[in-house]
Amino acid sequence: MSGAARWWLLSDLHLGVSDDDPRHQGRVLPEFLRREVLATTDPQLSVAFVGDTFELVGLSEDESLARLESILAHHADTFRALRACAARGAQLHFVCGNHDVELARPSVAARLSALLSPDEPTRVQVHPWFLHVPRVLVAEHGHQHHSLHRIPEVLRAAINGTDELAPPPLAAWNAQPSRSRLSRAGAVARACLASERGERRVREFAYDELLQAESLRLELDGVAVRDLAHLSRFRTVSALPVAATRMVLGATGRRVTGEQAPAAAGRFARTLEAHGSGVAWYVSGHTHHALESALEGCATRYVNTGTWCSDVRGRGPDQSDRRAFPYVVVDVDPDGATSGGLRYWRPHEG
Secondary structure, eight states: OSEEEEEEEOOOOOSSSOOOOOTTTHHHHHHEEEITTOOOSSSSEEEESSSOOOOOTOOHHHHHHHHHHHHHHHHHHHHHHHHHHHTTOOOEEEEEOSSSSSGGSSSHHHHHHHOOSSSGGGEEEEEEEEEEETTEEEEOOOOOGGGTOOTTTTTHHHSSOOOOOOHHHHHHSSOOTTTTTHHHHHHHHHHHHHHHHHHTTTTHHHHHHHHHHHHHHHTHHHHHHHHHHOOOOOOHHHHHHHHHHHHHHHHOOOOOOOOOOOHHHHHHHHHHTTTTTSEEEEEEEOOSOOOEEEOOSOOOOOEOOOSSSSOOOOOSHHHOOOOEEEEEEEOOOTSSSSSEEEEEEOOOOO
């Protein structure tokens, strides 16, 4: 990257085909884009949505295409604002999360690019695993480090398009809430077995070839990408007790949240640093808990983008003020120095 640049990063909007969330994130986002992105004069502008932007989970290829178009049609003001950003020259990046992993399919990614930037489709990029800006930042949703949400073979969808990906355990539990707990528990058990099989396949030579192809796109050494891919994995023995706890707490409306950067973020940042590819910022979402902190054992700064939906966790200002929407800004000077961090945006009243 050369010259001055500005990045905005946000996540977990969970835009669907309705607007019944009390925070009305689909109505707030267009104002944010107009007042923040379109109002700036910086020469290099990028907006990154760090996963779970759309509700596309568990859909076939054709269903994903239809749902994506329905979501953008329902949120017409958001659609127009995103198109205006792309027309202004901003790069739009969409990192896949566990709720919108279907964006990884080439046909769905291509449709999103064509809808948001018909004249310059390359201004819209989908990242099935993580976004990497050399020396500046990495941004991943974070579900790949949570075994209950992990999708081991995510790159298969990005390369082969129509391969079906087995749902992670919690997705299997939540897929049909009307079913009995016993039948849902059986679905979780089957998802655990599928995840175990997936973990064995991602350590085979065929998947290693996908990792090496991805390393070229990420501008990272192939060994570094392999090491990053193997940082986390699903293990049934350790996952099942956690799954049971989450199911019980979920039934009572309670959530498990921490107030520190996850250990996986430190492992990820230190692995990059060990391969000579350290970055200034590690950005993630997924936990719905906006947070900024240092990472142990490296110079990388950790930031979680929180959520714009009503399922806010943690103890930040967005917990008490639902008109506070978290995002991350990273400014890059011409000499490569960076600054920024976690911010909260409030819509104008009236």
